[in-house]
Amino acid sequence: MVAHLVRLRLTLLAGTLRRSVWQTIGLAVGLLYGLSVVTLLVGAAILGGRTDPVLTGQVLTVGGALVVLAWWVVPLFAFGLDATLDPLRFTTFAIPRRTLLAGLAVAGLVSVPAAVTALAAAGSAFAWASDPLALLAALLGAVAVVALCVVGSRAVTTLCAPLLDSRRYREVLMLAAIVPVLAVGPFFAWMSSLAASSGVTIRLGGDGTAGAVAAAASVVGWTPFGAPWAWAGSVHEGAWGRLAVQVAVVALTLTLAVVVWDRALARALVSPRGGADGGRARGLGWFARVPATPTGAVVARCATYWLRDPRYAASLALVPLLPLVVVVIGVTSGAGAGLLLLLAPLAAFVLGFGLSNDVGYDNTAFALHVATGVPGRADRWGRVVPVAVLGVPLVVGLAVAATAVAGRWSDLPAVLGVSLGVLGTALGVSSAASARLVYPVPKPGESAFKTPQGAAMASMVAQTVAFLLTAALLVPTLAVGLPALLAPSAALGVVTMGVGLASAGVVLVLGVRHGARTYERRLPELLAQVTAFA
Template sequence: MVAQLVRLKLTLLGNTFRRSVWQTIGMALASVYGLGIIVMVVAAAVLGGTTDPVTTGQVLTLAGALVVLGWWVVPLFAYGVDATLDPQRFVTFAIPRRRLLAGLAAAGVVSVPGAVTLLGGLGVSFAWWREPLALLAALAGALVAVALCIVGSRATTTLLAPLLGSRRYREVLAIVAVVPLVLLGPAIGSLTSTFSIGPDSVGEAVEPLARVVAWTPFGAPWALGSAVHDGAWGLLAARLAVVLATLAVLWTVWDRALARALVTPPGGETAGAGKGLGWFSRLPATPTGAVAARSATYWLRDPRYAASIAVVPLLPVVMYVTGVNAGAGTSFLMLLVAPLVAWVLGFGISNDVGYDNTAFALHVAIGVPGRADRWGRALPVLVAGTPIVVAFALVGCAVAERWDALPALLGISAGALTTSVGISSAASARFVYPVPKPGESPFKTPQGATVATMVAQFAAMGLMLALSLPTLVLGIVAIVTGLPAVGWVALAVGIVLGGVVLVGGVRWGARTVDRRRPELLQQVMAFR
């Protein structure tokens, strides 16, 4: 049964290369990139083990602990990203549960994350290549660590499946999950700038933490090589006991959770009681008003849109930390927050038709005019985005103590918001690419969507930048020179030029929707 499930996973993985040429190209590029990262990490580990094995072992313990922790935590945020070999699909098969567990565990390695973790873990073990016994212990620890990754991720997701399948949980989690992802880069940069680069400083910084982490299930398997290197055989036995005990507990939890899931699979969610018409009762009863009400509801309730909103309040933090780490001050970077927020909000509707999914059929069935469709999607962003952008511009000028730059900053921000909304209104009527379906994880990448998404988004961003250049040039000149007259000119140019692009983009998008409405529906339906 184990071999059968592994062959099934390999077959499913191989079939993904036959569905789309672009998907095959994207997978090949991702594989080459992943292999390059593995080679770099392994080379660094081997070099470090040759020069300073003690510090290298401590760093590997901390890095490996993060890998195991990521395997346990990330599936909770990206639940439903990989549904192949879902245990629910084996409910009608009379497969003994223990064999099913073993088969699913082995098949978990047959994936890009599993293969990268296995190859990387075995590769970094060669940091102990000068000591055969330490090398054997490190290799065994890497294999056990991969087992902890696979079994731990399966145990947590199977145990929490009823909660993870809740729509309210996904809506809240979509917002919460963005916070650590956005702050990860600044946090790493802050930690890097805190410690000097010298090996002595690195050892002093990581030694106390590595000593504690080595006693946890996350770091214990990666610290087996260090224990053998130090000749601490009792410590080796204790760490191995921690690993094996944790693996046994996780296997038991997964076994019982799977038994419950196979007998009582999760059912559909019951609809809650209605609480009024929401935005539909507040906006005019016109085609434009109806589309605007639905778009406003999407922005507040759909996790796929909520991810864009969650990034907005984090941008000032990212800019501030980046400026501090760079040692160049935070004034200029804080002035960039308002234009970035404007761009993020406007770009959020660049694939609105794709996010509609099958709901776009209603627009086709009742013949919603293209003008109502485009303005209905653009108005919520403009109405809600304008005060938000102005507020960030005021905060940026206050933090940077550059009130003289306010007119120029408002001009750049206004131009960015209106230009991005106009280009997005035109782009979403012409280029539709696959996105996660309603109710799915917002982090899911549909099959064959990577290259198409990148091409469409880069084209739209390039056009936005080109049309914003006059305002950007004037605004930067005003901010750098401090000339108030140039700042007011930048404000006027930003409002006028952005307004022209907005109206032109909406009109072009409206004509495109009227002309290509059946083709758009056909494209959306093909993504099912």
């Protein structure tokens, strides 16, 4: 049965690659990128092991612990449960639970992240090539690392799966994930500023750095995340008592993870999770507030999505957090309040770029557009209007507030021109892109951070293309706006506003028209793609 589940995983992966060229490209690029990272890390570990194996082992312990921790934590925020390993798919099969558990664990190794982790762990073990016993311990530790990563990840995600079905929990989880991600940049900026103000200098390989790494490794080596990476160091130093405790920590953690996963799997198989949270109908909502036209119907539906769908809320949640991030960066970097002038353009880009895969978010609801014959122009404008109605006042308000706080009222025309230019350009590019570049996204009711299998690279490629096209079309606005802001000029500010509004209008109209033609030409293909994602 274990071999059968592995073959099933490989068959599903092969079928996915044959069905989608994006996922084929994504897998190839992911493998090449992973192999390049592995080659770099393993090469650095081997070279470091030749010069100072002890320090290299300490670095591997700290870095490896972060890798194991990421395996346990990141899936809750970014990926969720792997669609091909969801226990719900096996509820109707009479498979013994322990056999299913073993099969899912082995099948979990069939992925790019697992392969990269295994190669990196095994390759970095050769940093201890000068000590055969330490090398053996490092190789055994690499096996333990892979087991901890796969089993721990499956245990955590299966255990937390019922919580992810709660809409409120998903929204809280989404905000909890966004805040630390946005705080990474300000944190390092604050650390740099603190170090500079206190006169502290850090030299790579210096005594201070080596001491900090050794202190961190001595603590991390006792945790389940760093213990298997520290086995080789313990053998090299002859600390057999410490090695015994570290082996016991790993064995106990693996046993506990298996027990947790087993019980969570039993619960999932006996009491399958329900679907999305239901709700009571409360009138027609936005449908009663818009004209009874095809465009009005699309406007009402999209406005409802933006206000009630957690997947769309991910974009909106970024906007109120942007001022905090910009203020922290401005204070810690010494840029001052002038950095606040970037706030409105950033918010405009986030809102405009949110439409870049709007068709993919429709899921099965897109069939209504096909069945009712919604014209392309109605579909495109219906998606743009809610964002424009929300975005224009918000961007203008942020621009006014930023210039007021910065005390640079003379730059208001330039900030408005750049911000509205970014919003209109992003909306125009997104209107065209969403009719052509469609990729899998979380289904309605799922976590906003759950990425379907094989969609990561497809989304990255599509978003990169849309971003580069948006940046290219913003060149006229930025060519006038940047000089107007860097060397404040009232005349250039007025010109920037004119250029920004004109370019935004042109790109928006042309983008909607191109998107409408593409939509009508590719309607069957779009429906087939979206249906395949369901």
